[in-house]
Amino acid sequence: xxxxxxxxxxxxxxxxxxxxxxxxxxxxxxxxxxxxxxxxxxxxxxxxxxxxxxxxxxxxxxxxxxxxxxxxxxxxxxxxxxxxxxxxxxxxxxxxxxxxxxxxxxxxxxxxxxx
Amino acid sequence: xxxxxxxxxxxxxxxxxxxxxxxxxxxxxxxxxxxxxxxxxxxxxxxxxxxxxxxxxxxxxxxxxxxxxxxxxxxxxxxxxxxxxxxxxxxxxxxxxxxxxxxxxxxxxxx
Numbered sequence: 001x002x003x004x005x006x007x008x009x010x011x012x013x014x015x016x017x018x019x020x021x022x023x024x025x026x027x028x029x030x031x032x033x034x035x036x037x038x039x040x041x042x043x044x045x046x047x048x049x050x051x052x053x054x055x056x057x058x059x060x061x062x063x064x065x066x067x068x069x070x071x072x073x074x075x076x077x078x079x080x081x082x083x084x085x086x087x088x089x090x091x092x093x094x095x096x097x098x099x100x101x102x103x104x105x106x107x108x109x110x111x112x113x114x115x
Numbered sequence: 116x117x118x119x120x121x122x123x124x125x126x127x128x129x130x131x132x133x134x135x136x137x138x139x140x141x142x143x144x145x146x147x148x149x150x151x152x153x154x155x156x157x158x159x160x161x162x163x164x165x166x167x168x169x170x171x172x173x174x175x176x177x178x179x180x181x182x183x184x185x186x187x188x189x190x191x192x193x194x195x196x197x198x199x200x201x202x203x204x205x206x207x208x209x210x211x212x213x214x215x216x217x218x219x220x221x222x223x224x225x226x
Binding site: 004041045048090102108 | 119123148150156157158159160163202204211212213214215216217218219
């Protein structure tokens, strides 16, 4: 596997379910991100992990719970979601530091539908 | 607050040139990125500007004016495969460097 992978690619869940999204990066990066992408809205940053430590939590409801066990893996645990949480959830990774680019590489996303 | 504006949608013809504009008002500016996103796929990196001026990369060029809070992405010799959304993102430093995205510009290239 190369780049950033996400599983599952599609997920349908009820409001009472508990599920987890998984992201894995094979680029040797030390920072990982969760974004939410809804129709006609900008990509919204949810969480940032740098060196496995959470450095950003953008006022995300507690029904979303991130976990970063190591620098290659990132999870987003979901419970008691609402229909308005239906969106594309994108994971990204980058090399944090003072490099010129340090661009973020994105995974293909998980399309989440909450019924 | 952080604010990034770009047109919602643009159309162009195969072989033509199109310019997608992006204006921003942000604090802690530390570079501007353009990403391309095809429907149902991941955004992919296109270009990066941190100093004023033009960066050219094949058919794609990106321009930045920090004093005006303005950037554009120029696509030449358009091809059908260029139909996609183009995302403007500003990197800001608020204790930790992060990207703030615009809503994206959907470009439709017709024959």
